[in-house]
Amino acid sequence: MTGALWRCLALxxxxxxxxxPFAQTVMLSFxxxxxxxxxxxGTPSLVNYRNILASPxxxxxxxxxxxYVVLNVALCLVAGLPAAYALARYRFVGDRHxxxxxxxxxxxxxVVLSLPVFILFAQFGLVNSPVxxxxxxxxxNLPVTIWILESFIxxxxxxxxxxAFLDGQSLPRFLIRHLIPAIAPGIGVAAFFCFIFSWVExxxxxxxxxxxxxPITMAINALFGFQTDIGLVMAMTVVSLVPGVAMIWxxxxxxxxxxxxxx
Amino acid sequence: MKPQSNRAWxxxxxxxxxxxxxxxxxxxxxxxxSFHDIFSLSDVHWxxxxxxxxxxxxxxFHGSLARSLVFSALVIAIQIxxxxxxxxxxxxxxxLGVAMMMLLAAPLVVPWNMIPIMWLNLVDPPAGxxxxxxxxxxxxxxxxxxxxxTWILILVMDCWHWLGLVVILAYAGLSAIPDAYYRAxxxxxxxxxxxxxxxxxxxxxxALGIVLLLRFVDSFMIYTEAFAINAGGPDRATHFLAIDLGxxxxxxxxxxxAARSMVYFLIVITVVWVFARIMAGRxxxxxxxx
Numbered sequence: 217m218t219g220a221l222w223r224c225l226a227l228x229x230x231x232x233x234x235x236x237p238f239a240q241t242v243m244l245s246f247x248x249x250x251x252x253x254x255x256x257x258g259t260p261s262l263v264n265y266r267n268i269l270a271s272p273x274x275x276x277x278x279x280x281x282x283x284y285v286v287l288n289v290a291l292c293l294v295a296g297l298p299a300a301y302a303l304a305r306y307r308f309v310g311d312r313h314x315x316x317x318x319x320x321x322x323x324x325x326x327v328v329l330s331l332p333v334f335i336l337f338a339q340f341g342l343v344n345s346p347v348x349x350x351x352x353x354x355x356x357n358l359p360v361t362i363w364i365l366e367s368f369i370x371x372x373x374x375x376x377x378x379x380a381f382l383d384g385q386s387l388p389r390f391l392i393r394h395l396i397p398a399i400a401p402g403i404g405v406a407a408f409f410c411f412i413f414s415w416v417e418x419x420x421x422x423x424x425x426x427x428x429x430x431p432i433t434m435a436i437n438a439l440f441g442f443q444t445d446i447g448l449v450m451a452m453t454v455v456s457l458v459p460g461v462a463m464i465w466x467x468x469x470x471x472x473x474x475x476x477x478x479x
Numbered sequence: 480m481k482p483q484s485n486r487a488w489x490x491x492x493x494x495x496x497x498x499x500x501x502x503x504x505x506x507x508x509x510x511x512x513s514f515h516d517i518f519s520l521s522d523v524h525w526x527x528x529x530x531x532x533x534x535x536x537x538x539x540f541h542g543s544l545a546r547s548l549v550f551s552a553l554v555i556a557i558q559i560x561x562x563x564x565x566x567x568x569x570x571x572x573x574x575l576g577v578a579m580m581m582l583l584a585a586p587l588v589v590p591w592n593m594i595p596i597m598w599l600n601l602v603d604p605p606a607g608x609x610x611x612x613x614x615x616x617x618x619x620x621x622x623x624x625x626x627x628x629t630w631i632l633i634l635v636m637d638c639w640h641w642l643g644l645v646v647i648l649a650y651a652g653l654s655a656i657p658d659a660y661y662r663a664x665x666x667x668x669x670x671x672x673x674x675x676x677x678x679x680x681x682x683x684x685x686a687l688g689i690v691l692l693l694r695f696v697d698s699f700m701i702y703t704e705a706f707a708i709n710a711g712g713p714d715r716a717t718h719f720l721a722i723d724l725g726x727x728x729x730x731x732x733x734x735x736x737a738a739r740s741m742v743y744f745l746i747v748i749t750v751v752w753v754f755a756r757i758m759a760g761r762x763x764x765x766x767x768x769x
Contacts, residue, residue: 223568223571223572226568227568227572227575227579230565230579230583231579231582233639234582234583234585234586234639234643235582236601236608236609237586237597237598237601237639238585238597239608240597240600240601240607240608241597241600244600244606291497294493295493295494295496295497296494298490298491298493298494299490299491299493299494299495301490302487302488302490302491303487303491305481305482305487306481306482306483306484306487307481307482307483307484308483308484308485308486308487308488308491309485309488310488311487314491314495316752316755317498317502318498319751319755320748320751321498321502323692323693323696323747323751324502324506324744324747324748325696325700325702325721325743325744325747327700327702327721327724327725327728327740328509328700328724328740328743328744329502329505329506329509329740330728331509331512331728331733331736331737331740332504332505332506332508332509332512332737333501333505335508336504336505336508351497351500351501352501354497354498354501355498355501355502358494358497358498362494412587412588415588415590416587416588416589416590416591417591418590418591418592418703419702419703432590433590433591433592433593436590436592436593436596437592446600449596450600453589453593453596453597456589456590456593457585457588457589459588460585460587460588460589461585461588463588464581464584464585464588465581468577468581
């Protein structure tokens with residue numbers, strides 16, 4: 217009995233700890249925090265959200281972030297799926313080194329590479345463009361995609377491949393027609409992680425957007441100034457949370473079952 | 480056993496090309512810059528290992544390295560046991576546990592530069608909920624000028640940010656333990672502590688290894704969050720390794736920042752290499768045992 221009580225208390229305290237910053241953010245986002253005509257400071261209002269809709273820069277930043285994140289997910293899946301298939305089904309010279317390379321770049325701090333990436337991408341016209349950010353985010357998302365897909369493909373019986381090849385199907389056709397449906401949940405989980413990591417990344421996104429193509433994170437930084445409208449900042453933060461929270465909702469069954477892991 | 484086929488490389492090629500362009504090429508460039516003194520990109524002089532010698536012998540580097548190591552040690556010492564404990568608690572909480580896990584995942588999807596903004600709003604009186612409560616209770620909290628308070632704020636914020644990751648991965652590891660193990664332990668009359676020591680910890684070691692590595696590298700190179708709280712202050716008390724590098728880059732000293740990047744990269748890669756060796760050793764052991 218006392219055990220159950222303690223458990224409830226512990227969970228309650230934990231819930232409060234996680235929720236508190238969110239509560240603060242949502243509260244402030246519905247308050248007018250600057251003196252305005254006919255609106256006293258501190259009055260509850262939707263003015264911040266109206267201001268987001270009225271600001272072309274903020275709306276454009278939402279589109280920019282959305283574009284490079286989606287592009288990054290697509291890139292990672294397209295390049296990651298064949299590699300994951302190869303690692304799951306074959307042994308080849310240097311496969312362990314390839315895995316180590318993936319691990320090494322997954323954990324390389326972005327700040328270490330931000331300068332040369334900027335110089336390199338500038339030569340290819342990839343600065344200020346969502347393509348550049350989508351590409352550079354592959355640095356940490358492609359390894360994650362390959363690990364996740366590899367573990368899902370390994371769980372698929374090899375007979376699936378063999379029957380398809382005996383039927384005379386080509387490899388690309390097999391991957392699209394048979395393998396992808398068989399590992400659909402894995403593709404969902406990989407897409408989830410790529411989406412999240414790309415959405416929250418700041419260092420590369422900042423380095424690669426000098427004059428245009430600013431993502432939502434940089435648009436929020438730009439709001440800080442001599443007289444910061446903190447309510448607007450908080451409203452924009454709330455908006456930036458929506459896609460991530462929606463993604464968590466989509467993969468909740470996987471969170472409950474435990475993501476398939478492989479060290 | 481998987482068949483051997485070097486034609487599998489063709490399938491890996493697209494991924495390798497992408498990693499080469501965004502990873503290997505910039506890394507080679509950093510290595511190259513680190514041996515040069517670069518005034519502008521057209522005015523470059525070879526200096527050899529001068530930058531490295533300067534950095535490695537500087538008090539500034541030693542100070543930042545010590546602070547980053549202490550920070551990582553604290554982060555791991557707090558978050559790993561806490562996360563495993565919470566995961567065990569949630570395992571026994573059914574539907575509520577799943578709801579709780581979704582809640583714990585929420586901080587992971589907050590863009591990194593918003594996290595310090597959210598926390599600063601929370602602790603700054605009078606509008607902040609915590610700041611206001613502290614003020615009402617008469618608790619003095621000075622995140623700007625008291626180094627201890629800055630450290631506490633960054634540690635609590637980091638715990639808020641990352642605890643969900645530890646919990647989710649630990650929970651996944653725990654879920655993979657067959658019920659038969661627990662039943663056998665119950666028949667043997669094993670205590671809770673025995674179950675933890677001889678079943679749970681060894682079984683989730685693989686999952687924990689990954690968490691440990693991720694938490695180490697991310698906390699060791701913390702930048703965005705820590706800088707926004709107090710810009711490395713007060714009096715350099717929270718001046719971590721990545722903040723040094725950020726200063727170099729902002730000052731356009733390409734040579735030193737490249738050498739510094741390489742030093743950090745080498746530290747991180749050594750840790751990863753040791754980690755990979757340990758994991759490979761564990762895997763070989765398991766393969767031999769089963």
